[in-house]
Amino acid sequence: MKAKEYCHIPYIRYLSDEGEALHRLPAWTENSDVLVDYYRSMVIARAGDAKAVALQRTGQMGTYPSALGQEAISTVCCSLLEKEDVLIPYYRDLPGLMKRGIPLSDVLLYWGGDERGSASEAWGKDFPNCVPIATQAGHAAGVATALKVRHQHQVAMVSMGDGATSKGDFTEALNLAGVWQLPIVFIINNNQWAISVPRKIQSGAPTLAQKGVSAGLTSIQVDGNDVIALHEAVNAAIKQARSGKGATVIEAITYRLGDHTTADDASRYRESEELQEAWGREPIKRLRNFLYQRGLWNEEKEQALQKEAAALIDKEVKRYLNTPLPEISDLFDHHYAQMPAQLEKQKQHAIAKAEAMNMGGVHS
Amino acid sequence: MNSSVSETVDQSIPKEVSEKLTMVEAVNLALDHAMADDQDVVLLGEDIGVNGGVFRATQGLRDKYGLKRVMDTPLAETLIAGISVGMATQGLKPVAEIQFMGFIFPAMEQLICHAARMRNRTRGRLTCPMVLRAPFGGGIHAPEHHSESTEALLAHIPGLRVVMPSSPVRAYGLLRAAINDPDPVIFLEPKRIYRAVKQDVSYDTAILPLDKCFTLKQGNDVTLISWGAAVKETMEAANTLQEYGASVEVIDVATIKPLDMETILTSVRKTGRCVIIHEACKSFGVGAEISAALAEEALTDLKAPVERVTGYDITMPYYRMEDHYLPKPDDIIKAALKTLSFH
Numbered sequence: 001m002k003a004k005e006y007c008h009i010p011y012i013r014y015l016s017d018e019g020e021a022l023h024r025l026p027a028w029t030e031n032s033d034v035l036v037d038y039y040r041s042m043v044i045a046r047a048g049d050a051k052a053v054a055l056q057r058t059g060q061m062g063t064y065p066s067a068l069g070q071e072a073i074s075t076v077c078c079s080l081l082e083k084e085d086v087l088i089p090y091y092r093d094l095p096g097l098m099k100r101g102i103p104l105s106d107v108l109l110y111w112g113g114d115e116r117g118s119a120s121e122a123w124g125k126d127f128p129n130c131v132p133i134a135t136q137a138g139h140a141a142g143v144a145t146a147l148k149v150r151h152q153h154q155v156a157m158v159s160m161g162d163g164a165t166s167k168g169d170f171t172e173a174l175n176l177a178g179v180w181q182l183p184i185v186f187i188i189n190n191n192q193w194a195i196s197v198p199r200k201i202q203s204g205a206p207t208l209a210q211k212g213v214s215a216g217l218t219s220i221q222v223d224g225n226d227v228i229a230l231h232e233a234v235n236a237a238i239k240q241a242r243s244g245k246g247a248t249v250i251e252a253i254t255y256r257l258g259d260h261t262t263a264d265d266a267s268r269y270r271e272s273e274e275l276q277e278a279w280g281r282e283p284i285k286r287l288r289n290f291l292y293q294r295g296l297w298n299e300e301k302e303q304a305l306q307k308e309a310a311a312l313i314d315k316e317v318k319r320y321l322n323t324p325l326p327e328i329s330d331l332f333d334h335h336y337a338q339m340p341a342q343l344e345k346q347k348q349h350a351i352a353k354a355e356a357m358n359m360g361g362v363h364s
Numbered sequence: 365m366n367s368s369v370s371e372t373v374d375q376s377i378p379k380e381v382s383e384k385l386t387m388v389e390a391v392n393l394a395l396d397h398a399m400a401d402d403q404d405v406v407l408l409g410e411d412i413g414v415n416g417g418v419f420r421a422t423q424g425l426r427d428k429y430g431l432k433r434v435m436d437t438p439l440a441e442t443l444i445a446g447i448s449v450g451m452a453t454q455g456l457k458p459v460a461e462i463q464f465m466g467f468i469f470p471a472m473e474q475l476i477c478h479a480a481r482m483r484n485r486t487r488g489r490l491t492c493p494m495v496l497r498a499p500f501g502g503g504i505h506a507p508e509h510h511s512e513s514t515e516a517l518l519a520h521i522p523g524l525r526v527v528m529p530s531s532p533v534r535a536y537g538l539l540r541a542a543i544n545d546p547d548p549v550i551f552l553e554p555k556r557i558y559r560a561v562k563q564d565v566s567y568d569t570a571i572l573p574l575d576k577c578f579t580l581k582q583g584n585d586v587t588l589i590s591w592g593a594a595v596k597e598t599m600e601a602a603n604t605l606q607e608y609g610a611s612v613e614v615i616d617v618a619t620i621k622p623l624d625m626e627t628i629l630t631s632v633r634k635t636g637r638c639v640i641i642h643e644a645c646k647s648f649g650v651g652a653e654i655s656a657a658l659a660e661e662a663l664t665d666l667k668a669p670v671e672r673v674t675g676y677d678i679t680m681p682y683y684r685m686e687d688h689y690l691p692k693p694d695d696i697i698k699a700a701l702k703t704l705s706f707h
Contacts, residue, residue, distance in 0.1 A: 086454070119487035125454060128486055132477045138443050139478070142450015142458075149406060149432050149456065156450075168470075172443035179438060334484040335523045337491070337546040340575055340622030 009207045009251075012233050013223040017281045019289030026232055032296045038079065038227045039287050039297065040305055042071040045095030046284060047309040048104045051317060052094070052111060056262040060321065064111045069225075069257030071095045072283035073189050074159070076230040080238055081157055086147075088127040088140045088158040092189065096159070100126060104316035109323055116326060134164035137173035137186070144182035144247075155241040159187040163194025165208045171215075174249065178216035183241035185234065186212065186249045189224065191256035192278075196269040212249030224252030225283035257282060328354045382564035387557060390532035390565045391421045391497075394539035395459060397567055399429050402457065405543060408435040409444060409461030409497075418463055419499055419558060445471035445496065449478045452494040452548075459543060465500035465552065466509035472517075479548040480523030492548045495539075499555035500528075501593050501643050502690055505683040512680045513592070513644035518550050519621040519653075525549040525574055526621040530595035532563040534618060537572035545574055554593035574619050577627040583611035586700050587631045589654060590641040591617040594691055598641050601696035610704060620650050625657050632658055636667035637703040641696055646674040668706035671699040 016022055029035060049068055055061035067074060074096030081087060087100055097107055102122045110117025110129060118128030127143075130136035140158035147154050164170055165188055177184050188208050192199045205211060212219030218240065222233040230252060237248035255278035259266045266275075291297035332339070332347035339347070385393060399405045407422055407429075413436035416423030426434035437444050441462055448458040462468045479492045502511035519526045527542055527549055529535035535553065542549035572578075580595070581602055590598040595616050602612040613631050617623070632638045638658060640651040655670045673691045681689050 088450075115485045116487055118485055119489050121489075123486070123489060125490070127453070127490070132473060135446060135473060135478060138446020138474065139450035139453070141443065142447030142452075143454055144450070145435075145447055146451040146454040146456045149451075168440075169442055169446060172438070172440040173446070175438055175440070176443055176447065330487075334487050336483070336525075336622075338575075342622055342625060 007206070007210045007213055009209045009213075009219055009221050011221040011223075012229040013226055014228040014232075015223075015226045015286055015290055017286060019286040019293065021290075025228060028231070029228060032294070034231070035227065035287065035291060036296055038072070038075055039284070039291055041075045041079070041099055042095060042284050042287070043305055044309045044312065045071050045075060045098055047306075048098065048313055048316070049094050051313050052108060053258070053262060055108065055112075055317070061108060061112045063261050063263045065092045065261040066258035067092045067094045069278065069282050070189055070191055070254045072227050072230055072287075073187065073224045073252045073254060075099055076227050077157060077159065077185075077187055077234050080231065080234050082154065083124065085154045085238075086125050086127070086143045086156045088136045088143060088156060089129060090136060090160045090164070090189070091129045091131055092161065093129070093159055102126075103319070104313065105319035105323070108317065108320035112320060114323070114326070116323075134160055134167035134169040136160065137164070137170045140184050140186070141173040141176045141182060144177070144184045145180065147183055148180070153242050155183045155185060155238055157185045157187065157238075159189060161194060162188060162190040162192065162199055162202055162208055163197065164188070165211055166202055171211065174212055174215035174217060174247075177247035181244065181246040183244070184247040185237040185241055186217075186247060187234075188249065188251045189254060190251050191254050193256050193260070193266070193270070195260040195264060196266075207251060209249050209251035212247075217246065218248040219251075220248070221251045221253060224254035225281050225286060227283065227287055254283075255281065382566035382569070384562040385532050385565045386559040386562055387529070387532045387535045387553070388419050388421050388559060390536040390563070391539055391553060392423055392425070393565055394536045394543075395422060395425060396428070398459070398540060398543040399425065399433060402543075404455060405457045405459060406433045406435065406451065407459050407461070408437050408448070410437060410439055410463050412436060412461050417461060419555060421461065421497070421553075441467055441470040442474060445474035445479065448494045448496065449474055449482065449492055452479075452492040453482060453490040457493050457495075457543060459495040459497060462496060462498040464506075464510045465498040465514060466512050468496075468498055468514070471496065475518070475524065475548070475550070476521050480521050483547065484523060491546055493546045495542045495549045495551050497551045497553060499558070500552045501554050501556050502680060502683075502686045503556035503593065505686075508682055511683070511686060513642070513675065515552055515592075515620055516644060516649045519650055523548070524621060525619065526552065527574060527619045528552045528554065528592045529618060530554060530557065530590075530592055530616050532561065532565050533569055534572060534578065534616070536565045536569045538574065538618060540571040541574050544571065549574070552592065556593040557596055560596060572618075575622055575624055576619070577624045578616040578618050579613065579627065579631065580616050581612060581614040583613040583635070585611040585635055586637040586639065586704055587613045587615060587628075587635045588639050588641060588696065588700065589615045589617060589628060591620060591650075592643060594641045594643045597691060597693045598696055600693040601700065604693065604697055605700055610700070612700070617650075617654075623653065623657070625654075625661070628654060629658070629662055632662050633665040636665055637706075638666070639671040639673060639696060639699045639703060641673045641691055643675050643690060645677045646672060647677050649674060668703040671703050673699045
């Protein structure tokens with residue numbers, strides 16, 4: 001028997017590529033505030049994301065992984081989390097981080113090569129960006145275990161790309177979530193590409209969601225460019241986790257419209273026709289069309305929003321660019337709560353060396 | 365001030381409440397007391413629950429503290445380290461057991477990329493107060509992959525502490541300290557001496573510092589430096605050397621990361637002669653680090669080249685031949701006599 005036949009994974013979608021309702025919409029969509037907020041958040045996030053790329057291109061920031069095209073997933077997921085829930089993001093989650101109240105300047109500071117971008121109180125107990133692939137799945141399982149041990153009703157939400165589902169860390173975390181009934185929402189951003197490796201040679205499984213089935217988890221696919229479908233899926237998953245009924249794996253189907261990072265050139269391995277076609281399914285245009293059709297959005301509001309986004313980004317970029325370098329001691333001070341004697345010596349050496357260099361003295 | 369802690373610590377326990385315990389029993393008692401003292405301490409690992417761990421280090425603790433605090437995990441070392449990081453960042457104090465050090469390697473990515481870095485990469489916003497325990501070393505005729513000593517791999521990682529006790533009292537005192545420590549601690553237990561000796565251990569047994577070496581024997585002619593199970597052979601060698609008339613100082617490094625060079629330097633400046641003994645392979649080992657630091661800071665105090673008595677740079681032999689690999693008291697005596705006769 002073929003895998004497709006014995007493992008049915010539901011697929012949720014409400015909006016067509018053009019933003020038309022494909023079938024009856026959930027009742028909550030009557031409240032336009034939620035959808036308008038999603039739209040506004042995605043537009044601001046996309047502008048922030050574009051600015052991050054521009055900062056890299058102009059030598060004002062390091063390598064950056066754009067979230068272009070994936071704004072809906074990150075935005076909806078983080079809108080539905082409560083502040084005291086714990087987000088364990090991957091590195092392509094700018095829209096969600098902004099939704100969590102983390103200043104864009106923090107995120108820029110991080111990609112600008114400064115650990116302090118992950119340090120501010122705005123992050124709460126959320127994890128910093130996870131660069132090693134899928135290792136964050138284990139952290140989510142640990143966070144969820146801590147919540148469960150303490151009888152807290154928060155949830156852990158962890159996101160990753162399609163490539164992460166090939167790693168053992170992912171499988172081990174799903175397995176534990178199943179056997180310990182952990183309050184986790186696993187979000188797979190299936191953007192079809194893991195750098196240059198396309199989805200079809202990443203896994204022989206017909207869906208990535210079905211990997212959750214083997215662990216006994218609720219497992220679904222959702223149109224990751226459709227905020228209504230995402231809202232339904234993520235909301236149900238959070239409710240299930242919060243009520244002690246275990247984890248969900250959500251495979252959100254989307255497309256990486258940008259390069260893997262600013263250090264990548266996707267034209268080396270990806271057909272431009274495929275990219276053009278994917279632009280026809282992107283989430284922001286789709287929701288804008290929907291809002292226009294419902295009379296919830298217009299050109300005037302759009303202009304105002306663009307202005308608002310530009311102002312916010314301008315302020316955050318200034319804040320990032322004006323962040324002074326840390327003290328040399330900062331390199332050493334956060335390795336141990338109590339500084340080991342040998343490390344203290346090295347710290348003093350580094351401070352003395354920096355002072356000498358500033359005086360135009362010793363160069364190494 | 366002499367920063368070392370003398371062996372007399374071992375005798376400073378109130379007799380009326382203490383019990384004669386082996387090292388593995390002392391580990392069990394330390395876990396028990398840490399859990400009693402702090403609700404945030406939880407244990408996890410493979411077979412640690414109803415089975416009490418394959419060496420019985422967690423025996424009885426599941427019954428005493430319940431399933432939520434003594435967790436049998438699936439057979440997945442990457443996960444054990446990963447969830448420990450996750451739990452620790454949220455304020456729990458996980459004490460995870462890796463069943464044998466030979467199986468620690470899937471956990472290395474989590475230790476290197478996350479546990480060791482979390483404080484630094486969030487500038488202290490999130491921390492990892494976790495302990496990863498693992499029995500290590502040869503000499504018990506164990507299956508393949510069960511006898512290695514790879515402490516140097518771990519000691520190389522900034523942000524970790526690596527602790528290796530060599531007696532029941534120090535196992536208790538150092539494990540209590542490791543659990544209390546706000547940073548990740550790798551706690552390596554020399555399983556060859558898990559049941560070698562018994563010492564008085566109780567709730568009143570001292571919690572020991574994690575940045576100090578322990579001077580087990582004071583002397584003036586030569587310093588023997590060791591850790592883990594090799595401390596046993598080192599003490600035997602020291603006693604024999606003493607019979608030959610040499611005045612021998614013995615240091616149990618105990619915490620190899622961060623290394624307490626102050627105690628080591630004080631001793632070697634006094635004796636001028638030094639033998640480093642470890643079970644792990646020779647090249648790029650902790651002995652090399654100590655030797656280099658002595659060369660950097662005490663070259664002119666040395667009266668003889670530093671000697672190393674170690675395992676060979678070979679794969680840990682399967683048990684029929686492991687005795688040929690492990691340093692013996694005779695090897696240590698010969699090395700000490702060589703340094704003592706150097707002019």
